[in-house]
Amino acid sequence: MIQSMTGFGKAEQLIGDRKISVEIKALNSKQLDLTLRLPSELRSIEYDIRLLVSNAISRGKADVSINMDSGATRQMSRIDADLAFSYKKQIVELSDKLGLKTPDDLLGTILKLPGLFNGEESEVSEEEKLAVVGLVNEALEQFSRFRIQEGNALQNDLQARIHVIVDLMNQIMPFEEQRKQTIRQRLTKNLLENIEKESLDENRFEQELLYYLEKMDVTEERIRLGQHCGYFLETLKEEGTGKKLGFIAQEIGREINTLGSKANDANIQRYVVQMKDELEKIKEQLFNIL
DSSP: OOOBSOEEEEEEEEETTEEEEEEEEEEOOSSEEEEEEOOGGGGGGHHHHHHHHHHHOOSEEEEEEEEEEOGGGOOOOEEOHHHHHHHHHHHHHHHHHHTOOOOTTHHHHHHTSTTOEEOOOOOOOHHHHHHHHHHHHHHHHHHHHHHHHHHHHHHHHHHHHHHHHHHHHHHHHHHHHHHHHHHHHHHHHHHHHHSOGGGOOHHHHHHHHHHHHHHHOOHHHHHHHHHHHHHHHHHTTSSSOHHHHHHHHHHHHHHHHHHHHHHOOHHHHHHHHHHHHHHHHHHHHHTTBO
């Protein structure tokens, strides 16, 4: 069973007055590209969370956000008075050196400078750390279910498109015999227009004609194309086969191209174009398969 690289999972819990929420989302990517956003209070368990997520998400551009909201009891930020006095002194001295007037709203200027507000970070208890890890696991489970659900939709779409290719390939068969007869008649006509019928070596002409028709025959390509399509459908039932399916799709494309180049028939070419169109849609879908 295939899985999509697109996924989403969310979990949240209220512990005391603190609301903890975890959100995980991912898009397609060749490798694992993990971005983790979490409060500074949780830096001590950042490695554990990264390891947990990396083991669960093997590929994809993953974004993990963890928020801790302390609600009404959040402690207010405090102004660093010593830093404010230092800023004031430097501004006044700089104004004097430059011969400029000290700003009228000096306090407003100081309040905009960096590092002036220091929020007191509340400590995170062991209970809350365990809760965060549990929520990450819960979000990952929801994320995995989302990927499987999306994977089922992708699998159904890919199966349908492969069946369309096989059906188009089978519709080519009635034109095969007609194409051979057309080629035989055209070559015979051209030959008789250029040489006398009495000079024609019937046996030699028949041998050359059979050789030419054999080179134009697409039976081998149709057989290989059918085998590749069957192998594609079998591989869809396996897990983690996105890259493998891509390789099989390349082989399908080669057989379709060879079939089209050898056919040299307008009716067959129309079916070949339709098969190529379906294959391109398949390749686009494969970019999102794990």
